[in-house]
Amino acid sequence: MTLAQTYSWIFYAIGLASKDGAAKHSAIEEVADGINHAVPTQKEIRSSITWLVSESLVMKEGKGYILSQTGKDLLKSSSANVGTAMGVWEKLEKQIASKGVDNTNAINPATLT
Numbered sequence: 001m002t003l004a005q006t007y008s009w010i011f012y013a014i015g016l017a018s019k020d021g022a023a024k025h026s027a028i029e030e031v032a033d034g035i036n037h038a039v040p041t042q043k044e045i046r047s048s049i050t051w052l053v054s055e056s057l058v059m060k061e062g063k064g065y066i067l068s069q070t071g072k073d074l075l076k077s078s079s080a081n082v083g084t085a086m087g088v089w090e091k092l093e094k095q096i097a098s099k100g101v102d103n104t105n106a107i108n109p110a111t112l113t
Helices: 003-017 025-036 042-054 069-079 085-097
Strands: 058-061 064-067
Touching (some): 003 025, 003 064
């Protein structure tokens, strides 16, 4: 998976998991598994959250995470006129890549910081 795919995957999972309040890591993992049929590693979650917070797309709230208004707007625009979770994820991936995140080279999750 590329960095853009990973960051957009975790972003999408946070967006879905935090609809009723801040999402903790376990909820993010569970939703991410539903999106990609894979459980993200702790490194994938940590590095994604670090980047998403630095881009003001996600905010820490208590012991969990929620989308910022900018993040909510991004998810809403990426979900418009898309019929599948994969379609939304692909649109999010393009938006994340447009922010300069690598979307060409596959990464090894073990190398994430």
